[in-house]
Amino acid sequence: MKIIKQISDMQRVMKIEKQQGKKVGFVPTMGYLHEGHQTLLKEARENNDIVVLSIFVNPLQFGPNEDLDAYPRDFERDEEIAALRGVDYLFYPTVEEMYQENRTTIIKVEQRVDVLCGKHRPGHFDGVATVVMKLFQIVTPDTAYFGMKDAQQVAVIDGLINDYHLPIDLVRVGTVREEDGLAKSSRNVYLNQEERTKAPYLFKALALGKLQLEVGMEVHTVKQEMEEYILLHTGYKAEYVEIYAYPTLQELKKVKEEESIIIAIAVKFSKARLIDNIVFSYSKGE
């Protein structure tokens, strides 16, 4: 595995790999790799000739009140994981390298961001889209891997790829879960023992919502029922329960056959704020 820190070096090696007809899979991350990232790397390794992992904590996607400096970092551990997962190139630039010159533009995301978590993080997805566009131009992957735990981020990247006709396949990798259904997250350690037993009800609520839509219940009724279910089983009022078309994240008035749908939840426990979602293709049951 080669560790590369310069943009020009990365572009040079990728040009050679591409000229040799190599298929390149890319996993962009902010490091501190967890099981979710490892699933992305596994998928990338199985389906490409060359796997590129990037680790870059992108200041542009942090708000003024979000603590960029406190973002966890452990490069040595990340390096070990990357090597074990068969990464060929680990791209690890500094902030100065990525934002060398005075930035003159930003990619402003105008759709898919005024809902879910985007509503509370103005500018966050502009920062994501801008850095991902930079990384795509540096790495020139054939395929890019993103985790569906961050379904809204995946929707934004999907829009970016379409808008600029990027010749990149976007692979959405499913959320990794504990046996009881709880989505894996570094934030789960902040749950106390009692909360940990209740947290799986987020995923159960998502499953309930899906079933109810499939038997023909109206969107707003399903949301209500899910909210009640979450309150009953966790003792917490959900921060949001939302149902949208996916990946457009537009309102669903009436659900159509084969429409792709996301149900998403956020619940604030005493210390941990948990999010979860499911995306599925709608088909009406009997």
Add this chain to the structure above:
Amino acid sequence: MKIIKQISDMQRVMKIEKQQGKKVGFVPTMGYLHEGHQTLLKEARENNDIVVLSIFVNPLQFGPNEDLDAYPRDFERDEEIAALRGVDYLFYPTVEEMYQENRTTIIKVEQRVDVLCGKHRPGHFDGVATVVMKLFQIVTPDTAYFGMKDAQQVAVIDGLINDYHLPIDLVRVGTVREEDGLAKSSRNVYLNQEERTKAPYLFKALALGKLQLEVGMEVHTVKQEMEEYILLHTGYKAEYVEIYAYPTLQELKKVKEEESIIIAIAVKFSKARLIDNIVFSYSKGE
């Protein structure tokens, strides 16, 4: 010469050309090709294996009060010129092809646009940057050719290429002039006979400004002298006379040796609004 209308076709042929190691020169235009465009095509033809010309009147760079529909078009004539100039691929997409899906993002230009013509056309350069990024991803040129008549546009594209690390050489092609110095422009036909004799004083004023800077005169004094000179010789008050660092388009307090400088003028005659500029590397004379 092949005329291509589909993005996917264009991407397919360019992929093949690039795999064969061909060097690709690209001239993006809105059509209605004039002598300036022909100079770009000539430069591109002399320095590349493959020349791509795009003709696309981009709605995104027109303001609500700018008449997109009245923009002059003559595809048959353009096609002839392209063939004569040795263009290999003429990319000629429809608006529906270029903006197929709901656009989710725009490239917002935050620097280099609050001066000169950008001041009066809010959003114009966002539209330019967005469509040029799309075209760059479709054509994947090694070199792109732009005319310095639109020096601010060139500055914006320069920023775009740096921001996203695009592996593209930007070639700035000098303004084509009449023998008396008047910059060639389709708008020159709107000058009456008397105005036509006075219009060359724009270029003379630029030359005067350059000389005055080189003998050490202060920026604000040079601007004043140029304004007086234009008023005296044309009878019109200049809309603006500006002097900036180029391509950053930032204020120049003190001029430094070898600094790249732009002097730019706009003058509104009875019917025609003319613009002109010179960009040069500063060196103090004796």
